[in-house]
Amino acid sequence: MSTTLRWSVLTIAMSMAIAGCGGKASLDPAQQSGAAPDMPAAKNFLVPPMQVPDKAGWKDGQTPKVADGLHIEKIAGDLMHPRQLYTLPNGDVLVVESNGPGTEAVTTPKQLIAGKVKNLSGKGAKGGDRITLLRPNATGSWDKHVFLEHLHSPFGVQLIGDALYVANTDAILKYPYQSGATEISAPGVEFADLPGTVNHHWTKALLASPDGTKLYVGVGSNSNVGENGLEVEYRRAVVLEVDVASRGSRIYASGIRNPTGLGWEPVTGRLWAIANERDEIGADLVPDYLTSVQDGAFYGWPYSYYGANVDQRVYPQRPDMVAKAIKPDYALGSHVAALGVLFSASNALPEKYQGGAFVAEHGSWDRSPLSGYAVVHVAFKDGKPMGAPETLVSGFYSDDEKQLFGAPVGLAQDKDGALLIADDVGNTVWRVSKQ
Amino acid sequence: MASGSASMARKLAFAMYGLLNPIPFGMFVAALIFDIIYLRTGEVLWNKAAAWLIPFGLIVAIVPRFINLGFVWAGRRATATRIDKLDFWLNLVAVVAAIFNAFVHSRDAYATMPAGVWLSAITVALLAIGHLLIGAQAASAEATP
Numbered sequence A: 001m002s003t004t005l006r007w008s009v010l011t012i013a014m015s016m017a018i019a020g021c022g023g024k025a026s027l028d029p030a031q032q033s034g035a036a037p038d039m040p041a042a043k044n045f046l047v048p049p050m051q052v053p054d055k056a057g058w059k060d061g062q063t064p065k066v067a068d069g070l071h072i073e074k075i076a077g078d079l080m081h082p083r084q085l086y087t088l089p090n091g092d093v094l095v096v097e098s099n100g101p102g103t104e105a106v107t108t109p110k111q112l113i114a115g116k117v118k119n120l121s122g123k124g125a126k127g128g129d130r131i132t133l134l135r136p137n138a139t140g141s142w143d144k145h146v147f148l149e150h151l152h153s154p155f156g157v158q159l160i161g162d163a164l165y166v167a168n169t170d171a172i173l174k175y176p177y178q179s180g181a182t183e184i185s186a187p188g189v190e191f192a193d194l195p196g197t198v199n200h201h202w203t204k205a206l207l208a209s210p211d212g213t214k215l216y217v218g219v220g221s222n223s224n225v226g227e228n229g230l231e232v233e234y235r236r237a238v239v240l241e242v243d244v245a246s247r248g249s250r251i252y253a254s255g256i257r258n259p260t261g262l263g264w265e266p267v268t269g270r271l272w273a274i275a276n277e278r279d280e281i282g283a284d285l286v287p288d289y290l291t292s293v294q295d296g297a298f299y300g301w302p303y304s305y306y307g308a309n310v311d312q313r314v315y316p317q318r319p320d321m322v323a324k325a326i327k328p329d330y331a332l333g334s335h336v337a338a339l340g341v342l343f344s345a346s347n348a349l350p351e352k353y354q355g356g357a358f359v360a361e362h363g364s365w366d367r368s369p370l371s372g373y374a375v376v377h378v379a380f381k382d383g384k385p386m387g388a389p390e391t392l393v394s395g396f397y398s399d400d401e402k403q404l405f406g407a408p409v410g411l412a413q414d415k416d417g418a419l420l421i422a423d424d425v426g427n428t429v430w431r432v433s434k435q
Numbered sequence B: 001m002a003s004g005s006a007s008m009a010r011k012l013a014f015a016m017y018g019l020l021n022p023i024p025f026g027m028f029v030a031a032l033i034f035d036i037i038y039l040r041t042g043e044v045l046w047n048k049a050a051a052w053l054i055p056f057g058l059i060v061a062i063v064p065r066f067i068n069l070g071f072v073w074a075g076r077r078a079t080a081t082r083i084d085k086l087d088f089w090l091n092l093v094a095v096v097a098a099i100f101n102a103f104v105h106s107r108d109a110y111a112t113m114p115a116g117v118w119l120s121a122i123t124v125a126l127l128a129i130g131h132l133l134i135g136a137q138a139a140s141a142e143a144t145p
Helices: A002-019 A109-119 A319-324 B002-020 B022-041 B044-073 B082-104 B115-143
Strands: A070-076 A082-087 A093-097 A130-136 A142-148 A157-160 A163-167 A171-176 A189-193 A204-208 A214-219 A238-243 A249-254 A259-264 A271-275 A287-292 A330-334 A338-344 A356-361 A374-381 A384-394 A408-413 A419-423 A428-434
Touching: A002 B044, A002 B082, A070 A130, A070 A142, A070 A384, A082 A157, A082 A419, A082 A428, A093 A419, A109 B044, A157 A204, A163 A204, A204 A259, A214 A259, A238 A259, A271 A338, A287 A338, A287 A356, A330 A356, A330 A374, A330 A384, A338 A419, A356 A384, A356 A408, A356 A419, A374 A408, A384 A428, B002 B044, B022 B044, B022 B082, B022 B115, B044 B082, B044 B115, B082 B115
Parallel strands: A082 A408, A259 A338, A338 A408
Antiparallel strands: A070 A428, A082 A093, A093 A130, A130 A142, A157 A163, A163 A171, A171 A189, A204 A214, A214 A238, A238 A249, A259 A271, A271 A287, A287 A330, A338 A356, A356 A374, A374 A384, A408 A419, A419 A428
């Protein structure tokens, strides 16, 4: 019997081991950046490539690393999952402390297991559902005020005149704001509803048009690639345009899997977005991107990526939609998880960081070795991105890739032109300035 | 006394085997039916339902598989027939197919197809052959006293 038992156990153990082998990345992020990234063929796995460092947090005095010529300092700590930053006209900085509402039902065994694995990194920590205000004081440090509480997984925040718009996960709320206020106690008015069911991707990025007549909202998909049924994708994976006067909204652009950040390119005045592309078809697929967002355009999700690269996981296949899909402008690298974008015409950083986009890369579970976990700068020329992204802030994980100290998310520029970075794993706001 | 308690344990094992052994088979058959429906309709409900049935079937199979291992290979009186041994191996291969199938069913949307439906069909076919052989063996044992 013992021989049989041994053989049986060995057979089962071996089949589980074979099933457990995920793939490793063979391309580095620089090879997968720019207008025409290298892309291998899509592959289905038994277990997708996976690597999740454990949350360690920052030790006292420990900071991320910055590129030569830069200086980094911590301006606020002990926050509750800070995701987004927004600088008010008087120089106060709003810190949106938030995380997903946890309303997505567990409908597959994978969700049950993957949820536990991903949370090891600290990315699933409870959000504060509030906004904290930071104000620089005479001593050079920053005072912290609780600005707005009892929100519902807020993300985007924009000021138009004396109205502050906050994008909760299910609605845009409007609050009265007076310059210099350190607190808003007036109740918010629901300004416009947003797609709020399931909330597989829950963040609602928000951007006002320069003339204050429109609000643009980045709404992520309700699945990786349609596995929750296409009926839950109504008004999902889109950029919505909300008319501020009428409060009506329309789909401005679609097929963008998870547009987590929006910005105005300063030279052309065009709308741009960062987006997180699909998972589980390879460590080198699909590169996340930075793109101009054209009115009425379709960017492929879920049927295809980068134009006509068809995703076989979607049923039914839609060659008619694939034919319509346009290519995004600029790849950032696979699974870097771009979660913050800041276009900066001018700032107080060295010359090479002028006029271009800063992108915060949060890092993803679906890649080995790790990629992202950095803030990069994409140079622009005549309103178009050029060259490879250049890393200015890194060192968010240990050299052995086992421990995670922090992860960059939202970006803003303070009134002195320094770059501010929200770090939702380290619960910190960092300030990067010229050395 | 010792042989009395050993016999009690054997009876209990038989009873547990009778209780638990049919459950995984039923689950794998249901998974196969759901896979066929998903293959034809793309309606994600069926894909997700099959994705639960396969790992649950495997978990429930652990106890009856070990009991079967004991009966077939550890009987001191060597009562196991060739058919009993063949049934053991058919079950083992079916379990391996179902393990792979559980991972295949963790893929998103239509990426489970067609591999998932093939693995479900193989699992069910192997178990069905085992059940048929064991059933036929029992029938012939009854016929020849």
